[in-house]
Amino acid sequence: MRVSQMFMPTLREVPAEAEIPSHQLMLRAGLMRKLASGIYSFLPLGYRTFRKIEQIIREEMNRAGAQELIMSALLPAEAYQASGRWEVFGPEMFRLKDRHSRDFCLGPTHEEIFTEIVRNEIRSYRALPLTLYQIQTKYRDERRPRFGVMRSREFVMKDAYSFDRDEAGLDISYRKMYEAYCRTFDRCGLNYMVVEADSGAMGGSGSQEFMVKSSVGESVIAHCEACGYTANEEKAECVPEAYCPEGNNCGSELPLEKVATPDVKTIEELVGFFNCSSKEFAKTLIYKADDRVVAVMVRGDRDVNETKLQNYLGCVELEMADEETVERATGAIVGFAGPIGLNAELNIELIVDPEVTLMKNFIVGANETGYHYKNVNYERDFKASVIKDMRNIVEGDKCPKCGGSIKLTRGIEVGHIFKLGTKYSKALNCVYLDEQGKEVPMVMGCYGIGVNRTMAAIIEQNYDENGIIWPMTVAPYHVIIVPVNTTDSVQMETAEKMYNDLCSAGIEVLIDDRDERPGVKFKDADLIGIPIRITVGRKAGEGIVEYKLRKYKDIKELKIDEAVNEAIGEVKSALKNQP
RNA sequence: CGGGGUGUAGCGCAGCUGGUAGCGCACGUGGUUUGGGACCAUGGGGCCGCAGGUUCAAGUCCUGUCACCCCGACCA
Structure with a gap:
C-alpha cells in the first residue's frame, strides 16, 4: 500500500477528549474517529x-x-422476556419498536x-x-x-x-x-x-x-x-482481622453504655468525637434489596462489597436505602444506625461481617438520633441473622488461601x-x-x-512517547519502507524494488511515497507503530539501506537483499504460531 | 443518575468591563528545501453547540436546552 494513497488521517496534537494513552493514540494514529459518545468508526489502518x-x-x-x-443484532423482545432479562437489563438495553409496535432490542x-x-x-x-x-x-x-x-x-x-x-x-x-x-x-x-x-x-x-x-x-x-x-x-474472600487498640480491654466485656453524640454522623466525625481509630467502630448500613430492607455491618474502616451482598441476598436490585427508609428502619436520622433495636416490624435481616464478631467493646449507632452505644459486644448485645464475608479486600489483607500478604x-x-x-x-x-x-x-x-x-x-501495553508499538501479529502492516527523498530516483527505485520483493514474499508492506520531509514520515511511521521500518536514504546508491525495529532504538545498515530477507525472517518467525 | 468541567475553522486554543472573530498547526497555490513533525509568499475556510431573552448592538450578559469530557454510583 502506498501511503500517498492511503486514508490515514494522523493527528499531530492530542485530541482534548482523550484521557488515556490507547484512546489518544487510536485517534492520533488515525485508527478510528468518534461518531457519538461511546460510538466509533474504524478507519482503514485501525480496521486492519x-x-x-x-x-x-x-x-x-x-x-x-x-x-x-x-x-442478528436486532432481536425480538420475547427471547429476553422468557428469561426475565428484558426487565433485568433495564435502561442498559437499546430498545426499539417496529412499525407494528412490536418490541425489539439491539442485543x-x-x-x-x-x-x-x-x-x-x-x-x-x-x-x-x-x-x-x-x-x-x-x-x-x-x-x-x-x-x-x-x-x-x-x-x-x-x-x-x-x-x-x-x-x-x-x-x-x-x-x-x-x-x-x-x-x-x-x-x-x-x-x-x-x-x-x-x-x-x-x-x-x-x-x-x-x-x-x-x-x-x-x-x-x-x-x-x-x-x-x-x-x-x-x-x-476476606480474612477477618482482629484488632485490639491500646487501652481497650479486649479481654473482658465492659458494660454497654449509651453516649450522647449530637450531630456526630459520619465515621470521620466519630473518630474525632471519641478520639479513636475507625477500627473501633462498626458501621451499620441500610440497604433496599428489591422490596426488602436489610442491614449490613462491617468494621468502621471497611467498605461493604455490594456484589457479595447481592449474591447472598439473591436480589435483582440493590441500593443504599433512601433517608426515609433509613428513618423507618432505625427510628433515627441517617448517621445513627446500629444493630440494637432496629424496627422489628420491618423484619430486617442483619448481616454481619465476621470481623465484627472479633471486635470487643466497640461503638455503634444507637438507632436514636444523637446517640451511639459504646462497649458493644457481639452476641451479648445483638445477634446476626447471618455472619458472612461482606467487605472489600484491601492491600495488605491476609491471603484467604495461604495467609500471605495481598497486593x-x-x-x-x-x-x-x-x-x-x-x-x-x-x-x-x-x-x-x-x-x-x-x-x-x-x-x-x-x-x-x-x-x-x-x-x-x-x-496500553505497547506504546512509547512516539506512538504505538504493534506486536507483529496484529500490526496493520508488517513493514514500512521510507524513501527519504522522493525526488531522488535511486532512492525511489530502490524503495520500489524492495516494496515489490516484500509484497511478493507475502509480507504486508507500506511504502511512504509521499513528498514529505523525512521527519514527517518517521513521526508517522512511529505513531502508527509498524514493527519494521526500512529507510532508503543517502547510501541507496551503494546498495545500503537502514533496518530498524519499532520496539528497539538501534539501526542496522544492510544490503538491500539482506534487509529484505531479514524482514521476511522477522515476520515469519513472529507469525509462526498460526495454525 | 449525583458532582465538576468544556462547547469559537479539520486539530489544539485565545477572545478582558458587549461594538460584528483571531493565533498555531493542518489545507490550496507558487517558490526554496529534503535524515526526526522545514521556510518564504499568498489564499480558502466560521450559524462562536442550539433556542429564547436583555440591548441601538451579544462569541461576550440572563434563562433554558443539547452535546462532549472527567470523578463517583452502576455494570452479562
Whole structure:
C-alpha cells in the first residue's frame, strides 16, 4: 500500500477528549474517529488490526472445536422476556419498536438466542457436546461510556456458548475455552492474568476473567505473590482481622453504655468525637434489596462489597436505602444506625461481617438520633441473622488461601468465561434425551472476548512517547519502507524494488511515497507503530539501506537483499504460531 | 443518575468591563528545501453547540436546552 494513497488521517496534537494513552493514540494514529459518545468508526489502518485480532480469536476458537455462526443484532423482545432479562437489563438495553409496535432490542449479549436455537434443533445426547460462537456487534447503553473504545456502547464481542450433557462435560468444554483464551491473548502479545471472578447475575458455578495488567484498567485485582491466588475485588474472600487498640480491654466485656453524640454522623466525625481509630467502630448500613430492607455491618474502616451482598441476598436490585427508609428502619436520622433495636416490624435481616464478631467493646449507632452505644459486644448485645464475608479486600489483607500478604493491582477485563450450568437451559427448556430416553437440561458455559477492548489493551501495553508499538501479529502492516527523498530516483527505485520483493514474499508492506520531509514520515511511521521500518536514504546508491525495529532504538545498515530477507525472517518467525 | 468541567475553522486554543472573530498547526497555490513533525509568499475556510431573552448592538450578559469530557454510583 502506498501511503500517498492511503486514508490515514494522523493527528499531530492530542485530541482534548482523550484521557488515556490507547484512546489518544487510536485517534492520533488515525485508527478510528468518534461518531457519538461511546460510538466509533474504524478507519482503514485501525480496521486492519481489528480484523487481525478477530482472526486470531477465530483461529483459536476453531482450533478448540467451536463452530462459527452469526446472529442478528436486532432481536425480538420475547427471547429476553422468557428469561426475565428484558426487565433485568433495564435502561442498559437499546430498545426499539417496529412499525407494528412490536418490541425489539439491539442485543447486549446472546445467551437466550443461542439457547433457543440449540433447544429447537438438538434433541439427542448424540449431538453433544456442542460449542458455537460468533464475532458480532453488541449494543449496551452504558451509563457512562469511558476511555474511548474501552467501554463503549457499540462493540464487537466474540461470544461462545457450550452445551454439554453434564457437569463433567462442561468442565472439559470450559477447559478447552480456557486454553483457547490463553493462546489467543498470547498471540496478541498481551501480558495478562486469569482471575477468579464473580459469576454475578449470570448465575452458575464458576467464572474467570482474563485481565490485562494496566494502571488504566477499571477492575481491581487481588493477588497473592506467595501462592498465586488471584481474584477480582468483587470476588476476593476476606480474612477477618482482629484488632485490639491500646487501652481497650479486649479481654473482658465492659458494660454497654449509651453516649450522647449530637450531630456526630459520619465515621470521620466519630473518630474525632471519641478520639479513636475507625477500627473501633462498626458501621451499620441500610440497604433496599428489591422490596426488602436489610442491614449490613462491617468494621468502621471497611467498605461493604455490594456484589457479595447481592449474591447472598439473591436480589435483582440493590441500593443504599433512601433517608426515609433509613428513618423507618432505625427510628433515627441517617448517621445513627446500629444493630440494637432496629424496627422489628420491618423484619430486617442483619448481616454481619465476621470481623465484627472479633471486635470487643466497640461503638455503634444507637438507632436514636444523637446517640451511639459504646462497649458493644457481639452476641451479648445483638445477634446476626447471618455472619458472612461482606467487605472489600484491601492491600495488605491476609491471603484467604495461604495467609500471605495481598497486593492490589488494576486490570482491563478482555475476556470472561463462565460455567453457567442449567440456568438458561432450564428457564428456556433447552433439553436433550439421554440414553434412557429421559429429558435432561443441557449444561451450559459462555465465553466472551471484547475485541475493541483487546485492541485498546494491546496499545496500553505497547506504546512509547512516539506512538504505538504493534506486536507483529496484529500490526496493520508488517513493514514500512521510507524513501527519504522522493525526488531522488535511486532512492525511489530502490524503495520500489524492495516494496515489490516484500509484497511478493507475502509480507504486508507500506511504502511512504509521499513528498514529505523525512521527519514527517518517521513521526508517522512511529505513531502508527509498524514493527519494521526500512529507510532508503543517502547510501541507496551503494546498495545500503537502514533496518530498524519499532520496539528497539538501534539501526542496522544492510544490503538491500539482506534487509529484505531479514524482514521476511522477522515476520515469519513472529507469525509462526498460526495454525 | 449525583458532582465538576468544556462547547469559537479539520486539530489544539485565545477572545478582558458587549461594538460584528483571531493565533498555531493542518489545507490550496507558487517558490526554496529534503535524515526526526522545514521556510518564504499568498489564499480558502466560521450559524462562536442550539433556542429564547436583555440591548441601538451579544462569541461576550440572563434563562433554558443539547452535546462532549472527567470523578463517583452502576455494570452479562
